[in-house]
Amino acid sequence: MPFRRSEAGPREWIDRHRTVHFTFEGTRYVAFAGDTITSALQANGVQLLGRSFKYHRPRGALSMANHDVNALFTTADDTNVRGDVTPVTDALDVRPVNVSGSLARDAHRHLDRLGRFLPAGFYYKAFHKPRWLFPYWERLIRRRAGLGTVDSAWTPRRRPKRYGYCDVLVVGGGPAGLQAALGAAEASLDVLLVDENPHLGGSLDYEWVTDPAAPAQRDELMEAVAASPAIRVLTSAVALGFYTDHWVPVSTPEGIIKVRARGVVLATGVIEQPAVFRNNDLPGVLMASAAQRLLHRFGVQACERAVLQVNNPEGFAAAEDLRRGGVELQAVVASGPGVQKADAAALVDAGVPVHFGWAIVEAHGDGAVAAATIAPVDAGGVPDQTHARRIDCDGVVSSAGWGPAGHLLYQAGGRFSYDDTLEMPVPVAWPDTVVPAGRMNGVFSLASQRDDGRDAAGRLAAALAGGPVSDPMSNRDTRAHATPWPVVPHPKGRDFVDLDEDLQYKDLIQGAREGFDNVELLKRFTTVGMGPSQGKHSNLNAFRILARYLGQGMDETGTTTARPMYHPVRLEDLAGRRMRPWRETPVQAWHGEHGGFLMESGEWERPSFYGEEADAQQVIASEVTAVRTGVGIIDVSTLGKIEVLGPDAATLLDGSYTMRQGNLRAGLTRYALRTDDTGVIVDDGVVGRLAEDHYYLTATSSHAEGTYQTLTRHALEWGLDVHVVNRTGQLGALNLTGPLSRRVLEPLVDVDLSEAALPRLGMTDARVCGEWARLLRVGFVGELGYEIHAPAGTMARIWDALMDAGAPLGIRPFGVDTQRVLRLEKGHIIVGQDTDGLTNPFEAAMPWAVHLKKPWFVGRPALAHLKGAEQRKLVRFVMAADSSAPLPRESHLVIRDGTIAGRVTSIARSPTLGRPIGLAMVDRDLAEAGQALAIRGDGGRMLAAEVVTETFYDPDGLRQNADAPEVTP
């Protein structure tokens, strides 16, 4: 059973002077500040930490490095908390996940006995027949599968992301990383050193603690790093992935830092790999580095009597560490090319039984290790059971070998190859500015790791200086640090390769046998490497098993793709600070203060109408009537507003729009339609000319930015001498419209508003309320109207002045939905509503807007081809005035002979005309005046409509005459 040592070690992370109280499954425990949940439980003799995903087998500490999820917990406000690396805090209440009842009496623990019915891929085999029963199984499996319970009422605690910059990012604060950071700083580079642990030191603080030469080197490195003003240090910081151009997000307790570096040193170390034997997942079976982490960081001895499997020099050193720490070594079994008898000298001298050429075959115990069976193994790793021995123990510790923590190097474009000397994959190619160092690079001795770090920093500095980069020094070890085959398959199974997924050796063989004999297929069929630890402790052994099954080498077998994130990241941290830009018009506050019912319109919020939502229809109708009979005012500040200035202004607009703009007289505007190269309508607006070389145009609110970018691009691509200035947000705009609009405006302006002075479609600069403004006579809603554009700083005053001036005449503000009805009565289209992603001007019944006589404009070749070939057309339609049935809605279909013949694009009850009107895109032969349309509305109800060709309201435009008797002041 694990226990806390009373004697403090020299590198402990815990503060033995500060106690912490926490509860686990309702039992109260004491720990020290600095303990993790796992170390605290182990210190209290709690070995059983979790239940496995599929079979609900008992699990304990395995890696103590976040390379497995045996210890996964839930707390009051979080779930899937990783016990190995999560600090225990005062009053923390911890419970296991994936358990029904208690850990010891988990109601699902009997699933282990059904294991033979639940092999890899069993979903596809056991439950797909009979088909009618599958929904039942699906519900059952979904309830059982998954880890942890999500509280949908949780309160997210967003931690803002921020950017960080450095010359050199060093990932990994062990001996190689510390040395690399110092080397880069000495080359006058700005260094950011990050390590996922709460303290720098890496293996110096668990593997090298008792090495006589290590402490002095550690102190030297730490002091030098702390003293260097060029090195910034971040601990508890995980480099999540490597993205284009040295962009590395680093997860910290305060949120994600998006680091942009000029170069990166990856000293990310290695990941210990487990030995595979029967019951290798029992609590009490752990890896040697885990035992050392527990001992040296937390003062916890993993067990009292241990059997060790050693396949490398690190294993022998770990055994000696444990022995000196008070563990009785019942036996050490050692085999493979990584074993040299000289490494065992201290153990042998101390009387520890060391069996060379032996391996662990099986662990025994009910809920925790109680014994281990060892046996001699041949060169192929096959045990000789006739000489097997069972040894009582309460801990099984293995040191089978290492895999590189090379994820970031993979993502940076590096390549790995299996090294038959080291018996692990090592980097063989990498970018000049992303450099591996240390154990990840196959470098193991302490002195060599420092040399490797120094060399990496030097080559990186040369690359950043643009100079020649020398070949890397070979600091790699020349002996094995792993066994090529850490697997002793057992006929009865329970020899786990992937502990996250409860995958046994036979599952992988079965997958390969069934034809999933490629690493990518094997992964997806068996789910190896797809659990929460993302293959850190399982992938290398899985590739070994597949390689041996296929009779090929490791490189030929390949690997799966290491994708970000290196460790899971909280969604709160990925979300960061909410940045959702919104925009306000100069009159925004007025709308809210005067009952504007606001609706989202892109980044803006615009008033739909002014009134209560429940009264929407009546309010809109009364606003329409007010505009038609009196005067209304609408805030159209969201419109795109663009100045086009320069000698080539006309050329730019002639080329960008379908209608000629070069022959527009100064002081006038013209409707402007823009298509893309295929002739599809993209946007519309109004172009006005102020001078030979000065135009001013509007665009729709949703395409304002797009129009500006398109015009700017055209100006660049066509080499034009022109300035395109986006004034969309700089200027506000309002539309004052209705028969009484001239009366309201005239006293406030310094220009003549007569039809002769400012004709329909005219434009002029003027002073409104003493401030500069631009007046456009536009007729979107079909009444006499003035669009007033003025600087944002003066717009609100102009609005207020117009409201005051119009009050005696009953001026009404009106909103977007009212405007939609008004323009519909006039038959005007809205791009994006009455047109879709394929509509050309001919289909939109706008052939007059396409000036094919122009020698060239964007879309001209396509439009020349499309003219006359349209198969559908936009038509106006009316419905019976006395219809009280619910109207069809936009996108409801036009049906003919049971098939689709079109769709409604706009529809409304017209207060002015007293009947429903609309626009529809229909088959060409339905586009004749008088043609009956059958529209399928809600519930499949068929409603009758009739095509009309004349615009619904004021077809001759008489209402827009500024000199009409009813409008003249």
Added chain:
Amino acid sequence: MTLTLETHVDLRLWELVGSGAVDALRAEGLPIPEAELTAVEHGPGFVACTGRNGYLIAGEEEWQQSPQTPPWLLQRSDWVMRLSGARWSDALTELCPHDLGRLPPGGWFMAAVAGVNAWLYRPASVPDSLLLGFDPSYGAYLESMLQSVVRDPSRINPS
């Protein structure tokens, strides 16, 4: 020195574009930036060169718009804020992807701040401050974003 945000800086802004722009600046006695995307301090504001024959003038002058002949003078309504304090660049690491710590005193730059295009000017005479200007329709949004950063007590930077 604590970080402070002045949310409405009273500067008049004008955009001067077109041939003859340099001569117009000279005629008004305004300083002329040496290169594109640079600025020269001018009173409480600056004159920045935004591109070929394009200038942004920030100051206290009032001119009449003369949009009929080049160069064209267009009134701007930028919302201007000032961020002051020795660690202003650290605060902006939460909102801007560029390393603004490298912006020298007198430096002028255009970048996205909290997703919105802005111009940034670090006056040489007050290097511990930054002027930010942007489309006024985004003013309320950027004010809230900058305030949330300035007032965030947990703001920590890698230094």
